[in-house]
Amino acid sequence: MPEFDEGSVRDIIVEDLTASFNEASADRSLLLPIAGSVELLDEFGVMANDVAASMAWRYTGRHDVRFLGFEPTGRTVVVEGVTIVTGSPDRPELTRLIDWHSVLVQIGAAYGGHPVTDVPEDVAEAELARLVELGELPNGLTKDRMGELYPDDGS
Numbered sequence: 001m002p003e004f005d006e007g008s009v010r011d012i013i014v015e016d017l018t019a020s021f022n023e024a025s026a027d028r029s030l031l032l033p034i035a036g037s038v039e040l041l042d043e044f045g046v047m048a049n050d051v052a053a054s055m056a057w058r059y060t061g062r063h064d065v066r067f068l069g070f071e072p073t074g075r076t077v078v079v080e081g082v083t084i085v086t087g088s089p090d091r092p093e094l095t096r097l098i099d100w101h102s103v104l105v106q107i108g109a110a111y112g113g114h115p116v117t118d119v120p121e122d123v124a125e126a127e128l129a130r131l132v133e134l135g136e137l138p139n140g141l142t143k144d145r146m147g148e149l150y151p152d153d154g155s
Contacts, residue, residue: 003088006046009053012092013083014038017059020096021079034077036061054084063107070109077106 004012017038041056048054059079064072080099087093105112 004048004053004085004092006048008089009046009048009055009085010040012085012094013040013055013057016083016094016096017057021059021061033065033067034061034063036077052084052086054082056080056082067107068104068109070107073107075106077103079103 021033022035036059039058039060041058044056046053046055057080059081061077061079063075063077066072080102082097084095084097085092086095101110102112104110
């Protein structure tokens with residue numbers, strides 16, 4: 001990474017994330033427009049070679065706007081990802097890799113657990129009822145659909 005120094009990579013990433021999540025943009029189709037804060041994850045620092053530099057980050061905000069058709073939940077949302085920086089310091093090109101599944105789980109739009117096997121039926125029924133009552137199953141996922149997805153016949 002001869003052209004970028006660690007400080008400039010950090011600055012570029014923070015500026016990009018702040019603008020992408022906070023500021024008005026003509027294309028909001030793939031970003032979650034929430035006010036929040038950026039934390040650069042220093043466990044690995046800036047990773048770089050002669051072609052690109054990258055750094056992991058975490059963005060924390062509140063789900064207070066409609067997103068992908070889901071009404072605001074008011075929940076704190078933690079968005080995690082990695083930004084890869086290429087190009088040159090005066091014209092950086094950025095690629096963001098974002099864990100959108102975990103965001104959807106946090107706002108109740110997707111299920112984030114793992115199927116459990118060999119659970120007594122009464123325990124499974126009680127847990128499913130609890131999740132439905134809390135609204136923690138994704139929209140449209142019903143007990144019948146769960147049975148179709150995870151049949152009890154060993155298949």
